[in-house]
Amino acid sequence: QVQLVESGGGVVQPGRSLRLSCAASGFTFNIYSMNWVRQAPGKGLEWVAIMSYDGDTKYYADSVKGRFTISRDNSKSTLYLQMNSLRVEDTAVYYCARGRGWLTYFDYWGQGTLVSVSS
């Protein structure tokens, strides 16, 4: 069965960095686009970034552009999100989600990892 397991969340001060990982299993990782979606406490969902199946193409939400970097290692079936210059407003549960097509919909989601940015 498809499994997505995020890790790497925690408490970090504003301006610092954090790297999230998403370990995938149960499907052929290297043929799917992958995404990060976040949810601030008590708020709605916000799409963060997408990476194509081969890692050649990536796009970001304006709110994270220039600060976050999405990457993947297909040999390890793992998706990453490098988050730099973190802000208080980046506090959220971060989900990785498998994409179908290109930004059409997300059919499987991980359980999420909490990132808390606070001084």
Next chain:
Amino acid sequence: QSALTQPPSASGSPGQSVTLSCTGTSSDVGGYKYVSWYQQHPGKAPKLMIYEVSERPSGVPDRFSGSKSGNTASLTVSGLQAEDEADYYCSSYASSNSVVFGGGTKLTVL
């Protein structure tokens, strides 16, 4: 991209039908067939319920159906059951390679 507009709450009694709306613009909901709906129970990950406006993934009850008219998409839940109580989020592909979500509707089963 601005978030899609969803009513904050909706409710219905067991067995009834309820329709949740999701309003966008011609640059997202109205411009593409890539509207999807997600169900989220408290403390859990979102679950795909509807994709491409009206398609249902395997395993999702046929009590859930989707439609779209102009810039507004709708999710109808028929024969409401207690386990349908959750937050529901709509989503749409938007121009410039992005995705926009709605603010979510909290569905209460009375």
